[in-house]
Amino acid sequence: MSRQPDNVLWIPPEERIAAARLTAFQEKLRREEGLEFADYATLHEWSVTDRAAFWRHIWEFCGVVGDGPGEVVLEDPGPMPGARWFPDARLNFAENLLQGDGGDEVLVFRAEDGRREVWTRDRLRGEATRIAAGLLADGIGPGDRVAGLMPNIPETIAAMLGAAMLGAVWSSCSPDFGPQGVMDRLGQIEPRVLFASRGYLFGDAVFDNWETLAHLQANLTSLERIVQAAYPQSEVRPLPGATVWEDYGDPDAAVPFARLPFDHPLFIMFSSGTTGLPKCMIHSAGGTLLQHLKEHQLHCDLGPGDRLYYFTTCGWMMWNWLVSGLASGSSLVLYDGSPMHPPTGQWTMAAEEGITVFGTSARWLAACRKIGLEPAELGDLGALRAVLSTGSPLAPESFDYVYEHVKQDVQLSSISGGTDIISCFALGCPVLPVRRGELQCRGLGMKVEVFDPQGNPVIGTKGELVCTAAFPSMPIRFWNDPDGEKYGKAYFDRFDGIWCHGDFAEITAPGGMVIHGRSDTVLNPGGVRIGTAEIYRVVEGMDEIREALAVGQPRGDDVRVLLFVVLAEGVKIDRFLRRRIKDAIRREASPRHVPALVLAAPELPHTRSGKIMETAVSRIISGRGVDNIEAVANPDSLEHFRQMAAKLT
16 A cells, blocks of 8 residues: 555545535534634634533534533533533433434344344333333432443343433443452442343353352342343353343333433443552543544444444443444444454454444554454455554554555544543544554544643643543542542642643644553653653564563662563564664664663553553562552463562562
């Protein structure tokens, strides 16, 4: 494929720009407000300057169902937090997701064992209503907590929507969490009802949830009922005392949607909990809905006829983001199992199901590249219009891989945000070019900037990613934080009244963004701040390296950089490979990026959503240890670093 100037890998065709929902949105603004925008940058500037008008138009354009928007859109006292959005509006999240023709296929479930199941909207409505009736009979109402310990199956969505119909607050954990990891989360929020599966699939194996559920049954004193689905198979032993999924609720009941204030709680999301108990972030129904509608329709060009897929567990915010696609009329493809079992399976599924928007992690795309997968040869990807990547910065080589080995005419969107905002700060745009190694744009309505250490906005210079004005999907508050102290400390301590997200980032001259890593893992050798992703971009492009992790080790008044690498099969570390790694970093990054030591590791620790755990390794290397082992998906991997720490002192 020929490379466009300035690292441009893809330019949207004119007919695609003309048909984009973002173009239709701009036409609405021209027609109703007389507003003309020369380019995306001027549209973005208006969206963050006149936020009340922008979000009102999003409500109208995206077709929010509810009583509103009302006369007042934004009550903003100034410095964050404290803003109130749509104070006079009332809506129900589930009602917005269940609109549309009953016969439409809205959920397609696939599992790694080959099973496939399709749910129509009528079936989803019926199951959600039956669950709502069961919850209502159990005395569940607005504000009560309902939780899920479920894989990404249709029943999980039905349970969440059933709870949302009543205004209950939903929270979910991935079933691969151990007993203590689940207790650390659900024990804080005290749900009254828990929906669970008997187990889950991963890597050609069936995992049983019995031990975790028995632990919750005995120790989570708030629980009044456990409702259990037979998935993944009826042979897995059921939990004594649990209600069978099919027996819960009256299938003939009529349950109305409870329309509640815009800022009524919808989800409680959990942080990873690496350094202690996970933070419990409460997100509103209105803020979540409106933000996801904007991102799906304007940034992903999602609508009726689309099939949206994201590889995710129910313990990651991308599950919540995926499910909201129903509100834009899209159908969803769900998956339970390992994305690498077999390695070709995800791409084959994309072809077989006609997936139009395919979401995954940067780590998975890198793995496909490393093993030489040729997705374009695995099936017809003609329907595929966009590939989304998140979880960590997408390496430039992975941009090349998608355009050279997946599909040339596709919008590749590296997206970045977080559980904290249940959405994105920077993401894709269907009317903008894709540049190698860059996120396409800052999100509409999100006043995102990069600050230098003195709090000045900078372009083309690395600094702290901040948001300088309130937006609808900020957490309402943290759980068990009555005076807001934890909330304020998490985001507003660094720059008073300004959201500091904790990413080390850069806004590029064309208006895109590069994420250089997390601020709390920035390396500082010789007083120079270096983002870890700058090193990973170099070494993970080498065939000998599967994965890498860099940390700083205090040495007197300075810090030395240690680079741990997981080697490709059959490769061994020696002085020649170490020299090639250091030379590549010196050549492609800078001499300041070159690590003091390059060390082999058998595996790296990951969170349960697949992110490498730099903080955990940094704490071990500096002699502090990891407070919450349950946050680590592969805790045995830490032993290698404990042994290395003893040798490196």
